Amino acid sequence: MNSLKLWSAIGMIVLASSAGDVLLSAAMKRIGDLDELRARNGLAAVVGRVFREKQFLMGLCCMAVGFFSLLTALSWGDASLVAPSSASLTFIVSAVMAKVFLKENVDGRRWVSALLVCIGVALLTQ
Amino acid sequence: MNLRKYLVLLAVMVFGGTGDVLLKRGMQELGPIHLDHLQELITALGNLWVVAGVLCLIAFFASYLTALSWADLSYVLPATALGYVLVAILSKYLLHEDVSAFRWIGILLISCGVGWVTRGPALTRHQREEHRVREHEEQHELA
Numbered sequence: 001m002n003s004l005k006l007w008s009a010i011g012m013i014v015l016a017s018s019a020g021d022v023l024l025s026a027a028m029k030r031i032g033d034l035d036e037l038r039a040r041n042g043l044a045a046v047v048g049r050v051f052r053e054k055q056f057l058m059g060l061c062c063m064a065v066g067f068f069s070l071l072t073a074l075s076w077g078d079a080s081l082v083a084p085s086s087a088s089l090t091f092i093v094s095a096v097m098a099k100v101f102l103k104e105n106v107d108g109r110r111w112v113s114a115l116l117v118c119i120g121v122a123l124l125t126q
Numbered sequence: 127m128n129l130r131k132y133l134v135l136l137a138v139m140v141f142g143g144t145g146d147v148l149l150k151r152g153m154q155e156l157g158p159i160h161l162d163h164l165q166e167l168i169t170a171l172g173n174l175w176v177v178a179g180v181l182c183l184i185a186f187f188a189s190y191l192t193a194l195s196w197a198d199l200s201y202v203l204p205a206t207a208l209g210y211v212l213v214a215i216l217s218k219y220l221l222h223e224d225v226s227a228f229r230w231i232g233i234l235l236i237s238c239g240v241g242w243v244t245r246g247p248a249l250t251r252h253q254r255e256e257h258r259v260r261e262h263e264e265q266h267e268l269a
Contacts, residue, residue: 021199021203022199024190024191024194025194025198025199025202028191028194028195029194029195031195032195033195033196034191034192034195035130035134035192035195035196050191087210091203091204091207094199094200094203095200095203098198098199098200099200102198102199102250103250104198104199104200104250105198105247105250106200107246109242109243109245109246110200110201110204110243110246112239112242113204113239113240113242113243114200114203114204114239115239116204116235116236116238116239116242117203117204117207117235117236117239117240119232119235120207120210120231120232120233120234120235120236120237120238120239121207121210121232121236122232123228123229123231123232123235124210124211124214124228124229124232124233124236
């Protein structure tokens with residue numbers, strides 16, 4: 001039962017941070033190249049533009065939910081299980097969400113990279 | 127992709143990795159924080175390591191958003207994973223943690239993944255955009 005609770009918290013971290021990444025990515029694509037925007041209108045204009053984007057604020061909220069689920073999961077289980085499993089699963093779930101929601105062209109090359117990084121991150125925290 | 131864009135990806139890795147290590151160094155000095163004394167987190171902001179870490183993470187977030195403004199999420203995430211490798215190396219030399227054989231294999235796998243994804247295209251062009259780009263190019267040719 002306890003491990004079910006822990007894994008649902010890990011699932012929550014992964015889902016919330018992947019959703020946050022997807023929303024941030026969508027927001028930035030709507031705004032366009034930040035470097036060009038800064039060259040034209042200055043840094044203050046870029047910051048103002050980013051914070052007026054609804055998807056950006058929703059993304060930040062998701063990131064916050066992910067962060068607090070991480071704190072909760074860390075208080076329930078070992079850091080050596082929680083941190084690597086949530087970090088490495090996030091790479092795979094983000095790739096899936098990017099394909100489904102952002103219609104990104106996640107080809108063989110990107111799946112292999114996501115998988116390599118996922119296994120690598122899991123090993124790194126051994 | 128040009129040099130400036132690779133520098134932004136590099137900034138994501140360096141600031142993310144360095145920020146984590148600086149924060150960890152600061153929190154080690156402060157000792158454990160209990161969930162029922164969360165106000166202790168405010169005092170953490172008086173620690174120079176923590177302040178430096180937070181500044182790095184702000185720089186990380188700014189460069190991460192910049193990268194997402196011109197590249198796909200499924201490109202940026204693996205491409206910036208070298209930050210994890212940086213954390214492992216900094217942990218060894220700055221925090222004096224052991225880096226086991228497992229971790230070196232992990233570092234190798236991440237590096238392969240990063241090398242592999244950065245050789246591919248950075249941005250998905252959807253059909254409508256492609257059409258627009260082609261029109262744009264044709265106009266240029268006419269002019």
